[in-house]
Amino acid sequence: MNKPLILVTNDDSIVAPGIRTLIDIAKQIGTVIVVAPDSPQSGMGHAITVNNTLQINKISEDGSEVTEYTCSGTPADCVKIAKNEILKQKPDLCLSGINHGSNSSINVIYSGTMSAAVEAGIEGIPSIGFSLADFSWKADFEPIKDYAKKIIEEVLNKGLPQNVVLNVNFPKLKKEEIKGIKICRQANAKYEEKFDKRISPFGKEYYWLSGEFVNNDKGEDTDEWALKNGYISIVPVQFDLTAHHAIQQLNTWNL
Amino acid sequence: MNKPLILVTNDDSIVAPGIRTLIDIAKQIGTVIVVAPDSPQSGMGHAITVNNTLQINKISEDGSEVTEYTCSGTPADCVKIAKNEILKQKPDLCLSGINHGSNSSINVIYSGTMSAAVEAGIEGIPSIGFSLADFSWKADFEPIKDYAKKIIEEVLNKGLPQNVVLNVNFPKLKKEEIKGIKICRQANAKYEEKFDKRISPFGKEYYWLSGEFVNNDKGEDTDEWALKNGYISIVPVQFDLTAHHAIQQLNTWNL
Numbered sequence: 001m002n003k004p005l006i007l008v009t010n011d012d013s014i015v016a017p018g019i020r021t022l023i024d025i026a027k028q029i030g031t032v033i034v035v036a037p038d039s040p041q042s043g044m045g046h047a048i049t050v051n052n053t054l055q056i057n058k059i060s061e062d063g064s065e066v067t068e069y070t071c072s073g074t075p076a077d078c079v080k081i082a083k084n085e086i087l088k089q090k091p092d093l094c095l096s097g098i099n100h101g102s103n104s105s106i107n108v109i110y111s112g113t114m115s116a117a118v119e120a121g122i123e124g125i126p127s128i129g130f131s132l133a134d135f136s137w138k139a140d141f142e143p144i145k146d147y148a149k150k151i152i153e154e155v156l157n158k159g160l161p162q163n164v165v166l167n168v169n170f171p172k173l174k175k176e177e178i179k180g181i182k183i184c185r186q187a188n189a190k191y192e193e194k195f196d197k198r199i200s201p202f203g204k205e206y207y208w209l210s211g212e213f214v215n216n217d218k219g220e221d222t223d224e225w226a227l228k229n230g231y232i233s234i235v236p237v238q239f240d241l242t243a244h245h246a247i248q249q250l251n252t253w254n255l
Numbered sequence: 256m257n258k259p260l261i262l263v264t265n266d267d268s269i270v271a272p273g274i275r276t277l278i279d280i281a282k283q284i285g286t287v288i289v290v291a292p293d294s295p296q297s298g299m300g301h302a303i304t305v306n307n308t309l310q311i312n313k314i315s316e317d318g319s320e321v322t323e324y325t326c327s328g329t330p331a332d333c334v335k336i337a338k339n340e341i342l343k344q345k346p347d348l349c350l351s352g353i354n355h356g357s358n359s360s361i362n363v364i365y366s367g368t369m370s371a372a373v374e375a376g377i378e379g380i381p382s383i384g385f386s387l388a389d390f391s392w393k394a395d396f397e398p399i400k401d402y403a404k405k406i407i408e409e410v411l412n413k414g415l416p417q418n419v420v421l422n423v424n425f426p427k428l429k430k431e432e433i434k435g436i437k438i439c440r441q442a443n444a445k446y447e448e449k450f451d452k453r454i455s456p457f458g459k460e461y462y463w464l465s466g467e468f469v470n471n472d473k474g475e476d477t478d479e480w481a482l483k484n485g486y487i488s489i490v491p492v493q494f495d496l497t498a499h500h501a502i503q504q505l506n507t508w509n510l
Contacts, residue, residue, distance in 0.1 A: 045301030185497040206308040236501035242440040246491035255436040
């Protein structure tokens with residue numbers, strides 16, 4: 001294979017240490033183009049910009065090793081505009097992240113990181129979302145660099161199953177503490193939300209969404225189990241949301 | 256069953272004719288509370304508000320038949336804050352829509368309407384998203400009212416399979432032209448994006464996302480087939496995104 005063309009994006013914005021790490025890894029493997037949000041987009045899910053305009057700005061110098069653009073839109077917008085307006089072709093691979101914070105279990109649904117990966121998958125581009133279970137801006141990405149590189153190379157070598165992208169989550173551990181990589185299913189867990197009610201300086205009530213992650217899924221084949229037990233989790237993710245197993249039951253209804 | 260407590264929301268905002276229609280239908284079946292965005296949220300996917308605050312405003316008069324709140328957040332935020340701060344309990348049912356525009360096929364991923372329905376499903380609330388294949392603000396919802404009511408009543412009677420919500424799409428047809436209801440799978444279709452590049456009054460380039468919906472999935476079991484052939488489509492939708500069929504293949508990799 002010639003040097004692959006790799007699109008790198010994320011949801012924490014182009015200046016986040018996580019994407020800088022991912023760019024460093026991708027540079028060792030292929031030709032890298034970065035199109036990432038100009039501001040943080042956490043929790044954006046699979047939002048796209050339909051009622052507003054998009055701006056892109058090339059921020060790398062001409063002749064730089066890596067070409068970088070910021071985009072005013074969401075992570076999914078970044079992938080769409082990268083393919084259609086910047087590259088004018090499909091890249092060989094799309095990498096999203098490395099997110100500051102886990103996107104395991106139900107987080108996949110809220111995640112801007114994974115929405116970029118899924119958008120690339122919809123476009124037929126092999127695609128991986130990476131996340132580290134550490135929300136800190138100063139999270140240590142060093143321990144996971146070799147693992148990320150290995151996963152990327154294996155995707156390039158083997159190819160991904162059709163209409164499947166990877167959701168890779170790294171535990172917050174030292175390199176020697178990481179036990180390996182497990183292929184997993186998404187744990188059936190969710191948030192118990194709490195809203196923190198406050199009063200503005202002008203006397204008006206407002207809320208902050210917060211909450212606690214609750215996992216009652218004890219399965220040892222889940223991403224949550226893997227992460228808790230020192231493994232890197234890889235969940236194959238699909239964008240056919242049909243609950244095929246429910247079709248037969250619904251066909252018995254009186255509609 | 257006592258009169259069910261029904262939460263109604265949408266993504267086109269609380270003043271859209273589609274939600275007003277859905278409120279009218281829901282009133283015939285149960286006690287209705289409305290918590291809907293204060294501004295249009297189309298294309299918001301499963302976005303939630305994590306880096307900003309949320310405001311809610313009660314807009315109905317005390318003693319009104321239906322209690323209505325606007326929320327400054329996304330459709331998923333509306334469901335979270337309705338359950339946790341307004342109702343302080345799970346409603347018996349969540350209805351989202353009726354969206355002005357189809358949410359069939361891959362649109363389910365970008366849809367704010369469906370993200371509200373899915374969020375309710377995650378919370379364990381039986382939930383249905385409704386959409387009409389007509390983007391017009393003046394779309395005619397009359398032909399579909401009886402069908403929507405029938406579907407809601409059947410969900411209340413039969414219950415939904417666990418971790419499944421319904422994505423209901425209505426064709427843009429006269430009542431006598433609608434042939435019936437089909438349980439479907441999500442068609443494997445996507446958008447061929449185009450970006451419309453323009454120049455601002457200040458000389459800066461900007462883009463509008465547009466594009467054409469392309470369906471190469473000829474399956475007669477798909478939502479697209481049903482809608483094109485005069486049927487209402489119901490796709491059971493799940494939020495376990497695991498591509499379970501891919502796990503075995505990935506386990507053969509050298510990781």
